[in-house]
Amino acid sequence: MNFQQILLVLKREYVTRLRSRGFIIATILIPLGMIAFVGAGIGIAVWDTGSEHTIGIVDQTNSLYPRLEELAGERYKDFSATTEDSLRHMVASEQLDGYILLTEAHVTLQEDPEYVSSGAGGISLQSRIRSDLRQVIRDERISRASVSEEVQQIFEADISLSTTKLTEQGEATEDDTGFLTIVGLVMGIIIFGSVLGYGGMLTRSVIEEKTNRIIEVITSSVRPIELLLGKMGGVGALALSQLVFWLASFFALAAAAGPLAGMMLGPEMVPGGEAAAGNFNPDSFAMPDIAPSLILYFLLFFILGYLLYSSLFAAIGSAVDSETDTQQFMFPVMIPVMIGYFIMFRAMENPDSTLAVAGSLVPFCTPIVMITRIAITDVPFWQIWLSILLMIATFALTMWLSAKIYSVGILSYGQSAGFKELWKWVRE
Amino acid sequence: MAVIEVKDIAKSFGKTQAVRDASFNVEKGRIFGLLGPNGAGKTTAIRMINHILIPDAGTITINGLKASPRTQRMIGYLPEERGLYKKMKVGEQLIYLARLKGLTHGEAKEKTRYWLDRFEASDWYHKKVGELSKGMSQKIQFIATIAHEPDIYIFDEPFSGLDPINSKMLREIVIELRDRGKTVLFSTHRMEQVEQMCDDICLFNNGRVVLKGDLRRIRKSFGKNTIVIEFQGDSSFLDRIENVRINNRSTNFAEIRVLDGQDMQQILKTAMDHTEIYRYERVEPSLTEIFISTVGEDNINPNELT
Numbered sequence: 060m061n062f063q064q065i066l067l068v069l070k071r072e073y074v075t076r077l078r079s080r081g082f083i084i085a086t087i088l089i090p091l092g093m094i095a096f097v098g099a100g101i102g103i104a105v106w107d108t109g110s111e112h113t114i115g116i117v118d119q120t121n122s123l124y125p126r127l128e129e130l131a132g133e134r135y136k137d138f139s140a141t142t143e144d145s146l147r148h149m150v151a152s153e154q155l156d157g158y159i160l161l162t163e164a165h166v167t168l169q170e171d172p173e174y175v176s177s178g179a180g181g182i183s184l185q186s187r188i189r190s191d192l193r194q195v196i197r198d199e200r201i202s203r204a205s206v207s208e209e210v211q212q213i214f215e216a217d218i219s220l221s222t223t224k225l226t227e228q229g230e231a232t233e234d235d236t237g238f239l240t241i242v243g244l245v246m247g248i249i250i251f252g253s254v255l256g257y258g259g260m261l262t263r264s265v266i267e268e269k270t271n272r273i274i275e276v277i278t279s280s281v282r283p284i285e286l287l288l289g290k291m292g293g294v295g296a297l298a299l300s301q302l303v304f305w306l307a308s309f310f311a312l313a314a315a316a317g318p319l320a321g322m323m324l325g326p327e328m329v330p331g332g333e334a335a336a337g338n339f340n341p342d343s344f345a346m347p348d349i350a351p352s353l354i355l356y357f358l359l360f361f362i363l364g365y366l367l368y369s370s371l372f373a374a375i376g377s378a379v380d381s382e383t384d385t386q387q388f389m390f391p392v393m394i395p396v397m398i399g400y401f402i403m404f405r406a407m408e409n410p411d412s413t414l415a416v417a418g419s420l421v422p423f424c425t426p427i428v429m430i431t432r433i434a435i436t437d438v439p440f441w442q443i444w445l446s447i448l449l450m451i452a453t454f455a456l457t458m459w460l461s462a463k464i465y466s467v468g469i470l471s472y473g474q475s476a477g478f479k480e481l482w483k484w485v486r487e
Numbered sequence: 488m489a490v491i492e493v494k495d496i497a498k499s500f501g502k503t504q505a506v507r508d509a510s511f512n513v514e515k516g517r518i519f520g521l522l523g524p525n526g527a528g529k530t531t532a533i534r535m536i537n538h539i540l541i542p543d544a545g546t547i548t549i550n551g552l553k554a555s556p557r558t559q560r561m562i563g564y565l566p567e568e569r570g571l572y573k574k575m576k577v578g579e580q581l582i583y584l585a586r587l588k589g590l591t592h593g594e595a596k597e598k599t600r601y602w603l604d605r606f607e608a609s610d611w612y613h614k615k616v617g618e619l620s621k622g623m624s625q626k627i628q629f630i631a632t633i634a635h636e637p638d639i640y641i642f643d644e645p646f647s648g649l650d651p652i653n654s655k656m657l658r659e660i661v662i663e664l665r666d667r668g669k670t671v672l673f674s675t676h677r678m679e680q681v682e683q684m685c686d687d688i689c690l691f692n693n694g695r696v697v698l699k700g701d702l703r704r705i706r707k708s709f710g711k712n713t714i715v716i717e718f719q720g721d722s723s724f725l726d727r728i729e730n731v732r733i734n735n736r737s738t739n740f741a742e743i744r745v746l747d748g749q750d751m752q753q754i755l756k757t758a759m760d761h762t763e764i765y766r767y768e769r770v771e772p773s774l775t776e777i778f779i780s781t782v783g784e785d786n787i788n789p790n791e792l793t
Binding site for chain 1: 534560570571574575588632
């Protein structure tokens with residue numbers, strides 16, 4: 060193997076793509092697109108809670124409606140003076156989302172309340188109504204039961220959870236699990252997207268050399284394995300450059316965000332006026348720290364994931380004659396990526412579950428799942444290193460397979476190979 | 488001295504034997520034609536010489552060295568399936584391809600400039616290949632093949648798809664290279680090109696070498712047993728002549744190979760009885776005729792020859 064040749068191929072692959080307008084635009088637009096995407100998600104959530112429902116209450120107990128009004132006044136309206144027939148009519152004509160008739164029997168738990176609706180609101184509304192009713196009926200019963208003040212306080216006690224996380228050094232830090240979960244998720248999604256995006260780019264790049272018919276000119280100077288490694292390296296270097304650019308601009312923005320927000324939010328804009336402004340701390344806008352080791356693991360799994368999948372994507376490119384024929388091979392490669400992607404969401408909720416641990420040790424899912432776990436929780440060292448070793452071993456295998464397929468595939472024109480032919484090439 | 492020495496090479500793809508026990512030598516300073524119908528094994532043999540494919544058996548030496556990445560650099564190769572990176576600029580592309588052949592960046596740039604100048608194509612240096620016309624990119628392709636100025640040039644079906652101007656240019660380049668002491672090997676299934684240019688030939692059929700050697704000597708050995716006749720009138724008399732094979736027949740022309748040593752004057756008489764003769768000549772057989780008589784009429788598909 061001639062390192063010089065690999066380097067030449069790598070450089071061409073890297074430089075021509077780096078300079079292409081498409082790459083520059085994508086590098087800038089993808090983060091903007093992601094921000095817009097998240098923003099749209101938040102926007103929808105905000106807009107959605109704004110569309111409230113109105114539930115009519117016919118209160119024959121005279122004690123439940125005031126409690127409901129106190130609890131969630133915007134949702135319930137007193138219709139005690141209205142007849143049930145006209146309420147039915149209002150619901151049917153959708154002036155009202157629904158109504159509930161509350162009687163003594165409900166307070167004494169002899170009957171369950173009935174919610175009559177036009178179907179608007181769905182189950183989330185129903186569950187909110189259920190919990191509201193549960194609370195007001197319980198409160199009403201407690202106050203009627205003439206229990207002692209102490210017991211009443213016990214029931215009214217509102218418990219919130221404050222969280223503290225112990226680091227390896229044993230010092231307690233403020234828990235950023237929420238923040239780190241998002242970081243882990245974003246990292247997993249970036250690896251997921253890059254594996255597919257850059258893998259696809261490599262496939263197209265291999266097909267391009269076949270359809271351009273330049274491949275034979277190149278192979279009269281370069282060995283197929285050198286060409287393959289050069290191409291994988293070039294596209295990989297491109298992926299890494301893009302990632303480093305994103306990371307750098309992210310940290311630069313994060314560092315600037317605190318002071319900027321502090322400047323923009325003048326005293327008059329801070330709730331509580333000037334008095335509060337004195338206590339305003341710009342640091343509250345800065346992000347919690349991301350450990351350098353997490354960044355290193357991210358880069359490591361990014362590279363390993365790219366290598367593992369790109370070797371397969373390159374083989375796919377060499378086996379087919381045109382881009383439209385890639386489907387049958389793409390499918391089996393996509394499945395493990397998708398599985399990893401779904402396990403990542405489970406790992407986000409419960410990073411130490413059996414599924415998350417197993418998923419993070421399966422080499423084809425490791426890069427996506429493991430980075431999410433590492434971000435959220437302290438993954439035992441042996442798991443991290445086992446997963447890395449397994450990935451390297453798997454990569455050695457896929458690279459060997461890919462080199463076999465690639466060296467035959469690039470010179471077979473005219474038709475796309477099937478799985479049977481690929482197997483033949485591998486055995487040759 | 489043999490620049491390319493091919494000895495008993497064989498290559499199979501699955502059950503298909505593309506090349507079997509083929510041996511031939513290409514001498515320095517000669518134009519060597521590799522001939523045969525489509526699918527005879529020419530491209531496979533050429534790919535093995537270029538070390539793109541590895542023979543299952545046999546040996547190939549280039550300038551005394553076993554075929555390897557090192558010998559690849561001694562060869563300028565124009566494949567039958569050829570192309571360039573469409574999105575890359577002409578200059579960059581030529582430099583890249585020359586560097587893959589082992590030139591330094593400086594050398595590659597110098598050669599690229601020189602050859603672009605020679606082909607009056609300096610203006611294209613900064614143009615993308617995709618913006619060039621077909622004829623233009625063919626020129627760039629030649630430059631890519633020869634820019635590193637190797638000793639050996641291999642062209643696989645070089646004339647297929649060329650426009651007449653580039654065809655003429657390529658012919659001139661090939662002759663010029665030979666005159667400068669370089670060695671040229673090219674393959675073709677079009678016999679008339681070989682007759683114009685080749686010093687030596689090697690005939691392939693079904694993966695085997697069926698005939699090889701100095702073209703002039705081969706033709707002489709077949710003797711002047713072929714008649715070229717041009718006439719005006721009813722050509723049906725040709726069908727009544729026995730024991731001949733008629734190639735290149737048209738309404739007023741025929742190339743007649745006389746098979747059993749019959750009197751050629753008799754054929755002339757028959758022709759004179761039926762038509763007006765413009766031209767009658769006894770010549771050495773054409774390569775097409777030589778090819779057919781070597782492999783036997785039954786062993787070839789006439790549609791594969793032109």
